[in-house]
Amino acid sequence: MASSKVFFNIFLKTSTNTGQFLPSCGIIPKRIHTKTTLRAPPLPTELAPQSSDVDEAAEANGEGTDTISKAMHSYIQRAKEHQEFMDKEEKEFVFGRRHLANMMGKDPETFSQADINEAIRYLFPSGLFEPTARPMMRPPQEIYPKQKAAQFDMSGRPHHPFFYTANPNFFYLMHEMVSKINKMNASAGGLLVSDNNTNVAFAGSVWLPKHELEQRLMETLSDKQYTEWISCLERIAQHPEFEKELAFLKGYRKELTKQTKVDELPSVTLEPDGRKSCFIPVCMKKSARGEVKVTLPGTGRFNINNGQGLEYFTMTQSREVVLTPLQLAGWLGKVDVDAYVQGGTEFAEHQSYGGEASRAACLRWGISTAIAALGADAERLRLAGLLVRDHRQRERQKCGHDGARAKWTWKKR
Numbered sequence: 001m002a003s004s005k006v007f008f009n010i011f012l013k014t015s016t017n018t019g020q021f022l023p024s025c026g027i028i029p030k031r032i033h034t035k036t037t038l039r040a041p042p043l044p045t046e047l048a049p050q051s052s053d054v055d056e057a058a059e060a061n062g063e064g065t066d067t068i069s070k071a072m073h074s075y076i077q078r079a080k081e082h083q084e085f086m087d088k089e090e091k092e093f094v095f096g097r098r099h100l101a102n103m104m105g106k107d108p109e110t111f112s113q114a115d116i117n118e119a120i121r122y123l124f125p126s127g128l129f130e131p132t133a134r135p136m137m138r139p140p141q142e143i144y145p146k147q148k149a150a151q152f153d154m155s156g157r158p159h160h161p162f163f164y165t166a167n168p169n170f171f172y173l174m175h176e177m178v179s180k181i182n183k184m185n186a187s188a189g190g191l192l193v194s195d196n197n198t199n200v201a202f203a204g205s206v207w208l209p210k211h212e213l214e215q216r217l218m219e220t221l222s223d224k225q226y227t228e229w230i231s232c233l234e235r236i237a238q239h240p241e242f243e244k245e246l247a248f249l250k251g252y253r254k255e256l257t258k259q260t261k262v263d264e265l266p267s268v269t270l271e272p273d274g275r276k277s278c279f280i281p282v283c284m285k286k287s288a289r290g291e292v293k294v295t296l297p298g299t300g301r302f303n304i305n306n307g308q309g310l311e312y313f314t315m316t317q318s319r320e321v322v323l324t325p326l327q328l329a330g331w332l333g334k335v336d337v338d339a340y341v342q343g344g345t346e347f348a349e350h351q352s353y354g355g356e357a358s359r360a361a362c363l364r365w366g367i368s369t370a371i372a373a374l375g376a377d378a379e380r381l382r383l384a385g386l387l388v389r390d391h392r393q394r395e396r397q398k399c400g401h402d403g404a405r406a407k408w409t410w411k412k413r
């Protein structure tokens with residue numbers, strides 16, 4: 001047996017990045033006291049960031065991949081996993097497209113997205129009303145959301161000034177809109193109320209819905225944030241200098257399908273006092289008949305059946321039905337309404353008078369048509385179904401039955 005004290009010449013490699021070897025004699029100690037620098041190990045080449053802005057920032061700062069922060073290391077790992085997932089989905093999409101083209105007897109190289117949609121519609125017929133619930137096959141870039149680029153440099157310092165707000169793109173957009181409002185206030189000379197009708201500039205379009213704004217900003221927003229964004233845009237749109245930012249506002253508007261024709265709307269009359277008015281002589285709903293005259297501008301006055309206001313309707317629901325088109329178009333309190341409504345007609349005196357709901361719906365259609373002729377957003381009213389006349393009638397009672405569809409109770413004996 002050798003002596004218990006055996007000396008070995010051992011070369012221990014320290015954890016420094018220099019790669020030097022430290023000679024040591026004797027038994028291997030439990031702890032080696034060396035002055036080292038704590039740094040993350042260098043990344044392999046396949047984990048290098050792919051974003052160009054990160055590479056430029058690293059070159060500008062003179063930093064290498066051996067000094068990246070934990071945040072950048074985590075981002076690179078997520079980017080690599082996402083890229084591997086997208087490559088896998090892309091291969092499956094290409095394979096499925098070739099297989100679908102072979103099934104339809106067409107060339108896989110020239111098989112377009114329109115051909116894919118037509119083939120799926122033919123091979124997998126679906127009766128679902130919602131198009132997004134039907135079978136589909138699209139490139140993964142259109143289905144999966146895009147990933148943000150690195151928001152910080154190699155040392156972990158963020159690029160965006162609003163990085164620590166958790167929604168940097170949203171708050172930067174809000175900051176930009178407030179800057180535009182301050183700039184317009186300075187050029188307006190204290191005039192903060194607009195006399196121009198902005199409905200003409202934005203007719204046939206609406207503000208972007210919440211989900212589309214989130215896709216554009218690549219951030220998740222709350223309902224409160226979306227409401228604040230809409231309010232800020234409305235302030236710019238109602239400003240007297242809004243035409244200077246018209247291109248910016250239209251960038252966040254969504255065009256609607258234009259189907260309402262001008263010749264379908266009634267004519268507008270000029271009153272002796274200079275106001276404009278529109279008269280609808282025949283308004284119908286079941287057995288209720290009425291006529292409506294809307295005058296612009298007004299004070300929001302209602303004159304129903306010669307002297308009565310909205311209190312003519314006893315139910316709150318009926319009053320809300322009458323006010324629906326004005327509230328939807330944003331004309332509440334801006335027009336005067338004179339109306340006359342009754343249940344039956346002189347040609348059908350035997351019919352019972354229409355109910356209160358029928359009379360309210362009768363006036364609603366007349367008011368909607370009149371304000372559309374006076375310049376309200378006709379597309380918005382049309383999409384809400386307020387410009388379509390309802391020709392349905394109450395089904396008559398059948399002889400020997402309690403109602404129109406009521407039948408006898410079947411008894412076996």
